[in-house]
Amino acid sequence: MTDRDNDACGCQEYNTLSRRHFVMNSAGAAVLGAVMPDWLPRVVLAQTASSRDIIVYVFMRGGADGLSLCVPWGDANYYSSRATIAIPRPDATGTVKATALDNVLWGLPPSMLGLLPAYQANQLLLIQGAGLTYSSRSHFDAMRFIEVGKAADPSISTGWLGRHLATVPPMKAAATLRALSISQGLPNALEGAPKALPIPDPANYVLGGSSTTRAARQAWLNSEYSFTEEPVRSAALDATATLALLSSLNINAYAPSNGAVYGNNSFGRALRSAAALIKADIGVEAIQVDIGGWDTHQTQNPLNGQMATLMTTFAGAIGAFWSDVLQGTGNYNVTLVAMSEFGRNVRENGSQGTDHGRGSCMFIMGKEIAGGRVYTRNWQPLARENLQDSQDVKVNVDHRDVLAEIVKNRLGNNNLDLIFPGYTPTFQGVTR
Amino acid sequence: MTGPTTRRSAIAAGVAALVAATAPRRASAQGSTRPKPAKSSRSAAELERLFTRMPASGPQLSAADTVPGTDNWTRPALRLARRITFGLTPAETQRALRLGYKGYLEYQLNHAALDDAAVETVVAANWPRVLQPAAQLVQVDQGLLYQHLTDAMLYRQANSPRQLYERMVEFWNDHFTIYFQKVGYLQITDYRDVLRANALGNFGTLLKASAHSPAMLAYLDNNVNRTGSPNENYAREIMELHSLGVDGGYTQRDVAELARCLTGWTLNAQGAFTFSASQHDFNAKTVLGVTIPQRATNSGQGQQDMEQMLDVLIAHPNTATFIATKLLQFFLRPDPSATQVAAVANAYTKTGGDIKAMLRVVFTESWMTAAPAKFRRPHHLMVSALRAGGAVISPSAASLSTMRGYLTQMGQVPFDYETPEGYSDRVEYWSGNVLPRWNVMSGIASAATGQFVVSDATFTRFGSTASAILDSIDLMAFGGEMSSRTRGDLTTYLTAGTINAARIRETLALALSSSAFNWY
Numbered sequence: 001m002t003d004r005d006n007d008a009c010g011c012q013e014y015n016t017l018s019r020r021h022f023v024m025n026s027a028g029a030a031v032l033g034a035v036m037p038d039w040l041p042r043v044v045l046a047q048t049a050s051s052r053d054i055i056v057y058v059f060m061r062g063g064a065d066g067l068s069l070c071v072p073w074g075d076a077n078y079y080s081s082r083a084t085i086a087i088p089r090p091d092a093t094g095t096v097k098a099t100a101l102d103n104v105l106w107g108l109p110p111s112m113l114g115l116l117p118a119y120q121a122n123q124l125l126l127i128q129g130a131g132l133t134y135s136s137r138s139h140f141d142a143m144r145f146i147e148v149g150k151a152a153d154p155s156i157s158t159g160w161l162g163r164h165l166a167t168v169p170p171m172k173a174a175a176t177l178r179a180l181s182i183s184q185g186l187p188n189a190l191e192g193a194p195k196a197l198p199i200p201d202p203a204n205y206v207l208g209g210s211s212t213t214r215a216a217r218q219a220w221l222n223s224e225y226s227f228t229e230e231p232v233r234s235a236a237l238d239a240t241a242t243l244a245l246l247s248s249l250n251i252n253a254y255a256p257s258n259g260a261v262y263g264n265n266s267f268g269r270a271l272r273s274a275a276a277l278i279k280a281d282i283g284v285e286a287i288q289v290d291i292g293g294w295d296t297h298q299t300q301n302p303l304n305g306q307m308a309t310l311m312t313t314f315a316g317a318i319g320a321f322w323s324d325v326l327q328g329t330g331n332y333n334v335t336l337v338a339m340s341e342f343g344r345n346v347r348e349n350g351s352q353g354t355d356h357g358r359g360s361c362m363f364i365m366g367k368e369i370a371g372g373r374v375y376t377r378n379w380q381p382l383a384r385e386n387l388q389d390s391q392d393v394k395v396n397v398d399h400r401d402v403l404a405e406i407v408k409n410r411l412g413n414n415n416l417d418l419i420f421p422g423y424t425p426t427f428q429g430v431t432r
Numbered sequence: 433m434t435g436p437t438t439r440r441s442a443i444a445a446g447v448a449a450l451v452a453a454t455a456p457r458r459a460s461a462q463g464s465t466r467p468k469p470a471k472s473s474r475s476a477a478e479l480e481r482l483f484t485r486m487p488a489s490g491p492q493l494s495a496a497d498t499v500p501g502t503d504n505w506t507r508p509a510l511r512l513a514r515r516i517t518f519g520l521t522p523a524e525t526q527r528a529l530r531l532g533y534k535g536y537l538e539y540q541l542n543h544a545a546l547d548d549a550a551v552e553t554v555v556a557a558n559w560p561r562v563l564q565p566a567a568q569l570v571q572v573d574q575g576l577l578y579q580h581l582t583d584a585m586l587y588r589q590a591n592s593p594r595q596l597y598e599r600m601v602e603f604w605n606d607h608f609t610i611y612f613q614k615v616g617y618l619q620i621t622d623y624r625d626v627l628r629a630n631a632l633g634n635f636g637t638l639l640k641a642s643a644h645s646p647a648m649l650a651y652l653d654n655n656v657n658r659t660g661s662p663n664e665n666y667a668r669e670i671m672e673l674h675s676l677g678v679d680g681g682y683t684q685r686d687v688a689e690l691a692r693c694l695t696g697w698t699l700n701a702q703g704a705f706t707f708s709a710s711q712h713d714f715n716a717k718t719v720l721g722v723t724i725p726q727r728a729t730n731s732g733q734g735q736q737d738m739e740q741m742l743d744v745l746i747a748h749p750n751t752a753t754f755i756a757t758k759l760l761q762f763f764l765r766p767d768p769s770a771t772q773v774a775a776v777a778n779a780y781t782k783t784g785g786d787i788k789a790m791l792r793v794v795f796t797e798s799w800m801t802a803a804p805a806k807f808r809r810p811h812h813l814m815v816s817a818l819r820a821g822g823a824v825i826s827p828s829a830a831s832l833s834t835m836r837g838y839l840t841q842m843g844q845v846p847f848d849y850e851t852p853e854g855y856s857d858r859v860e861y862w863s864g865n866v867l868p869r870w871n872v873m874s875g876i877a878s879a880a881t882g883q884f885v886v887s888d889a890t891f892t893r894f895g896s897t898a899s900a901i902l903d904s905i906d907l908m909a910f911g912g913e914m915s916s917r918t919r920g921d922l923t924t925y926l927t928a929g930t931i932n933a934a935r936i937r938e939t940l941a942l943a944l945s946s947s948a949f950n951w952y
Binding site: 139140154184185186196197198200205207208209210213216217220221223224225227228229231232235236239243 | 498499500678807840841843850851859860863864865866867870871874875878921925928929934935938941942945946947950951
């Protein structure tokens with residue numbers, strides 16, 4: 001490798017960390033060599049003992065309707081506001097109805113039952129009425145402000161995850177790839193991250209053309225780009241190193257644990273790849289995955305239509321990820337966060353859909369997450385007088401309170417003033 | 433919506449320091465073990481003869497280019513040709529060298545004199561939707577319309593002799609960007625009747641055409657901007673992104689007042705512009721210090737509010753400065769000097785917004801020869817590679833889905849940028865996604881059959897020895913100015929195995945992937 005690896009951090013924690021990893025790697029290789037799973041043919045499995053979590057950040061693009069994701073079945077206002085698109089109460093007759101998450105108010109829609117095991121294991125937390133406190137109903141502004149980590153500040157363009165990674169030593173000193181987005185381009189949240197790449201399909205990240213000459217062409221490009229201008233040089237060298245790294249894994253043959261089934265859709269495949277990369281223990285510490293399609297202005301149908309299909313995909317893959325990576329005694333430290341840029345109006349519109357609103361529901365999953373509950377702050381019944389602008393779920397939990405607590409307590413980074421500039425977070429007890 | 437400089441520009445100082453601390457060091461040639469360049473079978477003098485009237489010795493160029501492989505870019509006319517075209521072809525290289533810097537610039541500026549009938553015949557035969565009026569498009573499948581819009585654009589960029597004109601259409605297509613998924617068929621008329629119609633014309637005419645464009649009004653929500661419930665989206669963006677610039681001296685109050693001027697500017701069901709007096713706010717307004725009087729609701733004068741303000745925006749000195757800066761950044765350098773901006777802005781003011789007059793200043797020869805190389809955006813890279821390879825796009829294929837797929841892989845899907853600042857022109861925005869660029873170059877270089885074809889004969893125009901093949905690649909991709917180091921590295925690859933069609937095409941793919949081709 002190049003001298004770049006020594007630039008990251010000169011601090012004591014870095015040195016301790018890298019030494020420990022080196023030791024663990026050597027020991028791990030000796031012990032585990034014989035029982036290596038065949039999807040990891042050439043990678044040494046190290047059971048890292050870092051106390052820091054890897055973060056999987058799921059962005060639900062389009063403005064996901066929090067009241068369909070986490071159903072307030074105990075609130076009559078919900079049913080009076082949603083004549084055609086409400087999820088029936090758990091005690092309703094019929095089979096298509098909410099499953100209670102507590103005794104009085106909250107439930108999961110039938111399409112989201114894939115999340116129930118994680119919830120019942122107290123490792124899944126739902127935060128209702130969360131989001132961006134800055135008032136915006138523009139998808140693009142709201143997404144950008146959330147991903148940047150500060151609203152309406154043109155002087156900041158890097159993302160909160162990018163700044164987190166830039167201000168913490170790598171989990172593995174020699175990591176080739178510290179962060180990736182499973183997408184065509186790097187999302188705003190990861191901008192500014194060192195060793196971060198957009199990789200649309202980690203299972204098929206290869207240099208095209210003849211496989212016979214691939215290695216030679218890759219070497220040629222690596223040499224060519226080692227002389228070129230920044231920032232292209234770094235990105236190119238990260239790409240060639242990642243090509244070698246990912247080709248040493250066989251993600252296509254990856255076999256999830258505990259019979260987990262991700263679903264053969266782009267979101268399911270993305271989380272499956274994320275699980276494979278985490279288990280490969282190659283030093284990836286942040287993975288962003290997008291799931292779009294939540295902009296349900298028309299025929300939302302969260303029971304058996306458009307939104308139900310999407311929620312099945314969403315919950316199925318995240319539930320599979322829990323079974324695969326977090327369930328049982330596996331030693332993978334991961335926090336998963338799923339959120340949207342905003343929720344939708346409490347009252348349905350004239351086309352059996354909902355228009356852009358404010359507060360939505362965040363999903364936080366992990367072994368050290370204080371889960372098994374629906375967390376709210378100052379929640380009030382959804383009567384018109386209690387709503388934001390008389391129409392929306394209020395944002396009573398700032399998303400930065402949630403993310404900052406995770407950054408500090410689970411990702412081991414105290415630089416909250418750099419990650420969420422100009423904001424003093426109030427922790428909400430998201431982590432144990 | 434915030435502005436173009438807000439999306440990915442500067443970062444907070446403390447963070448900048450930290451990010452900088454972790455950023456890799458600048459590439460250094462120290463410790464280089466580059467192979468010695470192979471000797472060309474053709475002397476430089478011989479190559480020059482291939483291009484007919486090559487200047488005997490060009491002026492001393494600046495050492496602005498630290499991009500490897502660009503050290504041999506000694507001919508000013510080719511520097512210009514790289515910037516104002518969608519990539520060199522052997523013919524374009526020859527033309528630029530024959531006409532010289534100023535001659536070639538004028539040749540391209542006088543776009544109407546360049547015969548593009550052959551190209552337009554293909555467009556009309558294969559993608560006729562781009563020639564039809566809105567009323568004829570309103571019922572047509574959006575996927576088909578998108579295909580016609582995009583494929584016609586790609587075909588023209590790759591084949592039209594009017595290269596600077598097509599580059600200016602590209603420039604305005606980012607400046608006045610519109611999201612196809614939001615406006616659909618309306619974008620076909622906007623692209624044709626606003627952008628293409630005025631690309632090398634007058635900026636004021638262009639801005640007015642855009643303001644009356646149903647696609648723009650729908651894209652920026654002015655179709656729901658009504659008295660009593662104003663929508664400020666377009667009012668803000670026309671000042672922030674289209675005319676004055678984000679630092680153009682307007683206030684939030686100006687935005688609100690301009691939004692009131694714009695109330696009632698909407699479109700009808702046939703996709704035509706219409707002014708709806710019943711939706712207009714006829715009360716008095718003050719925008720940018722200009723007072724618009726209250727008018728009678730039956731005066732028939734409501735539309736005049738914005739017409740008057742368009743003239744104010746067009747005549748505003750900050751508009752001259754903003755457009756001058758953007759043109760310089762697009763064509764010359766990311767950091768134009770105050771002197772350069774003032775000179776181009778002065779051309780704007782003196783001519784009342786004549787785009788060609790501004791470009792003549794932008795392309796001042798001494799500025800161009802001192803300008804640093806620029807990183808190609810994915811779209812530009814793809815079309816340049818097609819042109820370098822002499823790719824024959826098959827008109828009978830009718831669908832250029834492979835090219836559209838390439839653009840998706842590289843992250844620059846046409847007419848698909850959602851927010852109104854348009855695709856970034858900054859290297860930092862594009863540099864992360866390198867692998868798809870290499871794969872697309874590989875795909876183009878290996879295209880022996882399909883929607884576009886790079887023929888085997890392309891490589892052997894000078895013979896079939898390794899050296900002759902390198903000469904051919906030099907002419908195709910580098911205008912005969914391939915650096916000795918690039919030549920050496922490519923020769924090493926070409927001669928590492930049996931020289932056959934596959935290896936030759938791989939060598940072209942590497943040439944197209946090299947730094948010297950990815951910068952221009």
